[in-house]
Amino acid sequence: MLWGLSGPEKVVSQRRTRTLGLSSVVRRFNDLAVPQLGSVRHVKTVFLACLGIGIAKEARKEGLNVSNIQVTNAIEALACFLAYESNGWQSDERLRGSTKLQGQKDLSYKAFSANNIYVTQPMRMSTVQALPGLGLVESTGERFNSFTLSQQGQDFIDAGCVDLSCDRLKIQKYLINWVLGEYKHKCLPVNRPGLIKALSPLVRLNDQALNIFKQALLSGAPDAVSRRRGVLDWVASAKPSEPDLWQNPGCIETEHFKDLQSGALFFLLRDKALDLLNVIEAEIGLLNPCQLDLNQVLSSDIKTVLTALKEAAEKFLSLEHDPIANKAATKFAQACASPSEQEVIRYLVARDNVVLRNRGDLIVPAQAFGKPDSVESDDEEVHKRLFPSGISFRVWNMYVLNLDFENRLDTWLDKEEAPDE
Helix, strand or coil: CCCCCCCCCCCCCCHHHCCCCCHHHHHHHHHHHCCCCCCCCCHHHHHHHHHHHHHHHHHHHCCCCCCHHHHHHHHHHHHHHHHHHHHCCCCCCCCCCHHHHCCCCCCCHHHHCCCCCCCCCCHHHHHCCHHHHCCCEEECCCCHHHEEECHHHHHHHHHHHCCCEECCEEHHHHHHHHHCCCCCCCCCCCCCHHHHHHHCCCCCCCHHHHHHHHHHHCCCCHHHHHHHHHHHHHHHHCCCCCHHHCCCCCCCCHHHHHHHHHHHHHHHHHHHHHHHHHHHHHHHCCCCCCCEECCCCCCHHHHHHHHHHHHHHHHHHHHCCCCCHHHHHHHHHHHHCCCCHHHHHHHHHHHHCCCEEEECCEEEECCCCCCCCCCCCCCHHHHHHHCCCCCCHHHHHHHHHHHHHCCCHHHHHHHHCCCCC
């Protein structure tokens, strides 16, 4: 189950949104791990979001009624289209929308801002926390449409577009004209190097823009900066060597390291709880009637997963470190460690109520029963070779960001042959 990563290119089903009522706990552990980074994994994603916000503002000054979301989605879709055109439509984890974008002929803003031309979960969504958190935007609220670029955000996009032009126009001016509809689709070039270099997620930002982003990453509230800097130093030196020993690399403060470990153990516990629900779902799916009677002897498969769940709960509890308000993580672990197997099942099914539900002593299907499983993380095995199991995905994302800072991202992606997200 993915915790915080942007989803696949389709409408999310109820199965994929099954959270066991733990969303706030998960968010808190992730934010304690790497504060205010959101789901950002690539610097170019943040650049395109800032560029969209800036272009939308300029278009509104010209009297066009557009929102940040509309313009940013269109620019992101155009960026992916140009990248696919340049690489022969090969999959890459930095790109989205190959199915919908392939064969697109109308390259106007009107076409690229249509609701059905691009993915339902654009990369922009991963930046909603990071943009204000890193000081790249100013905002009157938490919604993307309320964002305006800060001076640092403006400097970021200016640096990313410096010395780049298209048809003798600066990139930002060219895109403003595109949004205003001054170019017909036949006139928008798909082979102009300046436009591709500025927008394509496959093309690295220049060092000046990357330095501005890194400065934003390491600026702000002292505690948040200390944690982001600590993780950045850790990932910069991370090597695949017995990561599950949970040895502090020395650059992480003690309390921060405890939060990282506690979060990882909680995520592993949550996964075991989902494993149990999945086994029950698979088992009752073969029964007629389709139900599990808790008064009957439980199968060996269910008992095996219950044992693993209890061990994970006891491991979390033994750490005796719960930074979550009202000790919500501890309460969940205590319930999962209950000696009554039937009560554990009832408790988790009640928290689920999406795939399975309680009906007296029976466990029966709920609305999302039988829906497709969540998509597995495409880099899970690589992650496990570098960092302890269960650790917040934001640590892994920081690792990928640092590869970009060090100009090693393309080499690493080629080596890992990472699939499309």
